[in-house]
Amino acid sequence: xxxxxxxxxxxxxxxxxxxxxxxxxxxxxxxxxxxxxxxxxxxxxxxxxxxxxxxxxxxxxxxxxxxxxxxxxxxxxxxxxxxxxxxxxxxxxxxxxxxxxxxxxxxxxxxxxxxxxxxxxxxxxxxxxxxxxxxxxxxxxxxxxxxxxxxxxxxxxxxxxxxxxxxxxxxxxxxxxxxx
Amino acid sequence: xxxxxxxxxxxxxxxxxxxxxxxxxxxxxxxxxxxxxxxxxxxxxxxxxxxxxxxxxxxxxxxxxxxxxxxxxxxxxxxxxxxxxxxxxxxxxxxxxxxxxxxxxxxxxxxxxxxxx
Numbered sequence: 050x051x052x053x054x055x056x057x058x059x060x061x062x063x064x065x066x067x068x069x070x071x072x073x074x075x076x077x078x079x080x081x082x083x084x085x086x087x088x089x090x091x092x093x094x095x096x097x098x099x100x101x102x103x104x105x106x107x108x109x110x111x112x113x114x115x116x117x118x119x120x121x122x123x124x125x126x127x128x129x130x131x132x133x134x135x136x137x138x139x140x141x142x143x144x145x146x147x148x149x150x151x152x153x154x155x156x157x158x159x160x161x162x163x164x165x166x167x168x169x170x171x172x173x174x175x176x177x178x179x180x181x182x183x184x185x186x187x188x189x190x191x192x193x194x195x196x197x198x199x200x201x202x203x204x205x206x207x208x209x210x211x212x213x214x215x216x217x218x219x220x221x222x223x224x225x226x227x228x229x
Numbered sequence: 230x231x232x233x234x235x236x237x238x239x240x241x242x243x244x245x246x247x248x249x250x251x252x253x254x255x256x257x258x259x260x261x262x263x264x265x266x267x268x269x270x271x272x273x274x275x276x277x278x279x280x281x282x283x284x285x286x287x288x289x290x291x292x293x294x295x296x297x298x299x300x301x302x303x304x305x306x307x308x309x310x311x312x313x314x315x316x317x318x319x320x321x322x323x324x325x326x327x328x329x330x331x332x333x334x335x336x337x338x339x340x341x342x343x344x345x346x
Contacts, residue, residue, distance in 0.1 A: 095242075095245040095248075096242060097244070098242035098258045099258075100256050101242055101258070103254055104255075106250065106251045106252060107248070107251075108248070108250075109248040111247045111248070
């Protein structure tokens with residue numbers, strides 16, 4: 050018999066949450082700062098396990114990692130992560146969409162959409178900020194709306210200096226340009 | 230048999246309180262429902278509907294534990310447990326049923342003696 054304490058720790062959602070090692074927020078930049086990952090790990094994240102099968106409409110306000118399969122749509126107000134074992138056949142609406150698994154459908158991110166190296170997306174991406182890590186499979190169209198991008202950027206970029214990350218000259222110029 | 234309870238700890242999915250789902254749900258692992266589910270649940274392991282949980286669906290599973298409110302038929306291969314805070318409106322079909330004093334239940338209970346073997 051295995052030690053129960055060990056099992057629990059092994060299966061804790063934090064362990065899964067750490068897996069996306071590439072930082073979620075600064076997706077467009079090369080991954081020089083691994084700082085956003087711990088902040089995501091400190092929050093309890095619900096994990097929908099690999100044997101789960103949903104067929105229908107799913108909506109939620111809390112961050113979760115989907116390791117199971119879903120046929121249908123997701124309407125979410127926060128961030129959704131499609132785990133390495135997760136699969137979605139349908140559209141996803143959320144603030145931040147992170148794909149480690151496979152998705153067939155459109156991704157609508159009001160803030161950003163990130164496809165990691167293990168990710169596979171067939172469909173269109175609509176988000177002001179989009180990151181596709183090298184190694185990821187993506188087939189579809191990307192549309193970045195101009196207006197919401199300017200609204201979202203100041204708030205999300207304001208966090209960067211607090212984390213002790215220096216802004217590049219290009220970003221500084223962009224930030225100053227975005228402000229009236 | 231304590232095995233299913235032990236494996237329960239290893240694999241468990243939690244559907245958080247803000248989660249709303251409409252449709253068909255199936256899984257092969259333990260499920261803790263704190264959110265709202267409408268539709269059907271096909272399940273082979275344990276399902277627990279927490280106090281915050283609201284389910285309008287027929288549930289099929291090995292063991293079903295109801296602490297929240299359920300509207301629909303519950304079909305368990307092994308047992309159904311309705312806790313004190315539980316509220317069930319529907320029929321139960323299971324070889325073993327436990328209704329805790331204080332729980333609310335409206336419906337029929339069917340215990341098939343053959344399944345008990």
